[in-house]
Amino acid sequence: MAEVDLTFDSLLDLLRRLPPTRVEENVNALCDLAPEYADDLLGNVDQPLKVLADGEKGREFLGCDYNRDGDSFRSPWSNNYLPTSTGGPVPSSRLRELEVSLNAAFDTYREMYFEGGISSVYLWDLEDDPGQGKEMSFAGVVLMKKVLSTPSSDQPETTPSGSWDSLHVFECQERGRSAKYKLTSTVMLVLETKTLAKADLKGVDESESKGKGDVTLSGSMTRQAEVDYPLTNSAGHIPNIGRMVEDMEIKMRNLLSSVYFGKTKDVINELRSQSGLEMKSKEDLLRAELAGKLGGRRA
């Protein structure tokens, strides 16, 4: 058993190291390498959300492992598995009612924060015999996706493009007049742009000096949280889940901002010194000298 876990750990470790932009291709390859772990891999590794169409309702919805049955995905709008009906699991009727309300609420949330994109919420029962007990126990996932397409011809070449995918998987246990929520959130973010740096040489024809490049910042981050909220009726889950997801996304957006734009930029400046190390050591000397003088004055 221990050995089995080691293999699975290695599969996950590998995916934590390989480029996030190639996660789908890599997960497929790993499923071929270790078919016995394919289900565990697909269930444990977050991949970019699939965009699917619900023709009947005329709306797009999101697909992930939680609403998948074979090659079909359940639409939150029609409750049908698409593109081919599979007779896959659907939530109990009172959970489906909550699912419909949550989809409507997160549609508003999506519009306010993403100003576009697609959202979907899926719920599933955790009880063996749902609808019988007074206290519900269920799980769900809130999905958000937005894509900024590559610049069109009338936009500057360096207009950035990118995508945001977030998955908020939660479990809820009602306990009398409150409910306990356990949340695991993952955000996958890709940002891309072009670079144009080139030599600016005197007396050299502009066309003879060229520069062109691509920058890709990509990744995924996962965080967890546990909250207890009061609950008076089953509609109370909407503000509870809403607040929990909103707080987490705000927190993760800040985190992504500091890691994506702060940390990786710092590392670049560790790799190469812009001003030159000679200059830097001179500055350090000057600073030390100044500090010494100031120190002397204070004394």
Place this chain on the structure above:
Amino acid sequence: MAELSLEDKCKLAAKFVEQSPAGEINDVINDIRAIINDDEALMPQVLPTLRAYNLAQLHVVDHAAAEGVPAHSSILSEANILPGTEGENERYVDAEGKRSFVFDHITLAISDYQPYELPEEEESFRSALSQSLTKYAKNHFPSGQSSVSCSQYPLLPPTPPAPTSAQASAPASESPSTTQLAEADPVAEGTAEPVTDVITEQVNEGDLEPAPTPATGDVDVDKKDELVRPESLDQLDELVEEAKEEEEGVKTPKEGTKPDVTEVDDSGKEEKVLTPPTAVEDNVETEEQKEPVGGAVEERKQEKIDNPICTLEIVGNKYNPNNFWTGRWRTKWIVDKASGQVNGDINVDVHYYEQGNVQLATKHSASFPLPTEEVGGQSIASQIVTTISKIETAYHLELNDVYGELGDKAFRALRRALPVTRQKMDWEKVTGYSLGSDLTKARA
């Protein structure tokens, strides 16, 4: 779905090596070893992908101090493959140490140093570039390693005084431990000691002593047909003469050669069509002569290409696994006299993996015309490196600007920090709001 064969699995697994972030190659290899769980089947498949990785990622090898050469480092790259060597006989050039060596990509062991010397003309330009580039790299890359290589064939190695002494000196060039390392089962080696990115003292002192003479008496001399093994000093002199003549572009009939050396033109010399200047590598003038004397010993003349290219490379690595980040800046500039251009590629890769997996990958290409003459006392080599430095500085600045662009515009365009109202959602009233789809309609 039929399960893949073990061999196909190993090939598939070995492909992951190419995607490894800077400084994490051992982790990646250990992961795929655990997944395949059959080193004997896996490692032969890993070898070619690992070789490709080391060359593409400009793997730095450390050379201990040896006779007249202080301890230093060199870079493995396509450009540093010794011209005329390939496959099993592949050797890498350590231009600073004026040596070539064999590298085991699995054990990272260096062995079989042999002298390497470029013709004077190429060496003077190469070393001028190298001096300038080293200065630039030292000033801007805290952990940078630079290298300048030239695609020209090196001069033929000096002839040993006499075959007998060469025979005697041959074993010295390959001390027992080198042989052991080279012949050790790569799997066993890998298992016992995971490969490291930094070369430790895997090779003992003896190996680092360059052999006083080229190993003419090598047992596998017939395999090393790429290397010229002149039989005697006077033959070498002829070879050098010829080499000089070729350098000057003069084709003289080899009348001075010994009677038993066949005429070049009779020996089926291939007259290669001069290829376009961009395909310099193919533009090889080969003059081969079979020498009946000495039986199996095969002789080859000094080879030479027109317009050899010089490749300038810098790699700056920083690994900080304790703080979950690694990074690598790679720079490769090719000085191509034939096209009159200097073409460069810059790659920056950063991995941040604390509770996540965030990677920055950049690739930038730039080119500028090759300077043709000294300007204000500044040599051509120095002008080239100055321009490289300017472009890399401009690129570095641009990257810093890109962060602002991505952070301010793209990130906000994907998801706002707060709604336009600058307030969080009022979830209690959410059912009272008109729904998102209505908002979308209203906006449109």
